[in-house]
Amino acid sequence: MVNAQRGFSLIEIFISLAVGLMLLLGVLSVFVGMKTTTVETTSYGELQENGRYAISLLSDDLLRQGFWGDLSGNLDVSGLISSPVPTTVAGDCIGEGVNNASFPAAIGHFRTLWGKTVNNASLMGCITNAKLGSDVIQLKRAVSATTALGDISSDKYYIISNPNTAGIFAGGAAVPTLNFGQVWEYQQHIYYVREDNQGTNKVPVLVQGRLQNKASVMNLDMVVEGIEYIRFMYGVDTTNNGVVNAFIAADEMTTAYWDNESNVRILAVKIFVLARNILPDRNYENLNSYQLGDIALDFIDGDGKGDNYRRLLFSSTITLYNARVDSWP
Numbered sequence: 001m002v003n004a005q006r007g008f009s010l011i012e013i014f015i016s017l018a019v020g021l022m023l024l025l026g027v028l029s030v031f032v033g034m035k036t037t038t039v040e041t042t043s044y045g046e047l048q049e050n051g052r053y054a055i056s057l058l059s060d061d062l063l064r065q066g067f068w069g070d071l072s073g074n075l076d077v078s079g080l081i082s083s084p085v086p087t088t089v090a091g092d093c094i095g096e097g098v099n100n101a102s103f104p105a106a107i108g109h110f111r112t113l114w115g116k117t118v119n120n121a122s123l124m125g126c127i128t129n130a131k132l133g134s135d136v137i138q139l140k141r142a143v144s145a146t147t148a149l150g151d152i153s154s155d156k157y158y159i160i161s162n163p164n165t166a167g168i169f170a171g172g173a174a175v176p177t178l179n180f181g182q183v184w185e186y187q188q189h190i191y192y193v194r195e196d197n198q199g200t201n202k203v204p205v206l207v208q209g210r211l212q213n214k215a216s217v218m219n220l221d222m223v224v225e226g227i228e229y230i231r232f233m234y235g236v237d238t239t240n241n242g243v244v245n246a247f248i249a250a251d252e253m254t255t256a257y258w259d260n261e262s263n264v265r266i267l268a269v270k271i272f273v274l275a276r277n278i279l280p281d282r283n284y285e286n287l288n289s290y291q292l293g294d295i296a297l298d299f300i301d302g303d304g305k306g307d308n309y310r311r312l313l314f315s316s317t318i319t320l321y322n323a324r325v326d327s328w329p
Helices: 010-063
Strands: 080-082 113-117 135-146 157-161 166-170 182-198 201-211 218-225 227-237 246-249 265-276 289-292 295-298 311-319
Touching (some): 010 135, 010 182, 010 218, 010 227, 135 227
Antiparallel strands (some): 157 182, 182 201, 265 311
């Protein structure tokens, strides 16, 4: 006897399709969730990397600010056997104050640390595109490793020093004669934020200015993408007891603070770096507020809507080891 063969009924087919559709939706939901998580993880990973690198770069320079090799004390033109004359260095970046060029002048205190909050995109005679509301900082130092005479480069400046005196000279020029002197690279660095166009998107970047022995004295290059704001609070000792009495924003700092007048010293610097994703995420709305020292920033418009960029705030406090000692670490 032959058994009759029959297929699925219409109801069974619909049930099978419904079950399959539910399974497919579940798989798609998991896939979309994993993709979203991956995008967020990648975004925060980029923020962490950029922010930490910016903090590291600024911290390294500040830790060695005011280091002049073997020379004890401050760098002053009266104690130097040689130095480029500031007024003859064309194209220099010059901060505020009577003696704040790349090299010391024979007037006033030589500022080796200075900063301000940007209220004009053009400043220091060399910057034309600084981001308003962010800070600029200028510092001078010698590189912590000595330079052999055979490694001196003609496109840099150097300082030769012993515990009593020093001389600054351009690479390619004659090295000043100094008993027991060793040579270090002489540096001036400037940091600020600008915005670069990438297609229709504006990307904030951290810029480093580096002193060089060329027609364009300061080389201004982007060093980190996605850095939206930098801000500095300067820890000052106003009682000459070696203790920070207050942390002050750049625009609240007086001439006495910058020039170490009346035994006032800057002993520490708080660094704040706000990192931002390079590209917006239309599925994300940023309603956060970020405290950068004495100011709070948010990115919420008049209608209460935030923008679509993720951000992370980084901070660090740096002790200026060379601010109060007679020998360098």
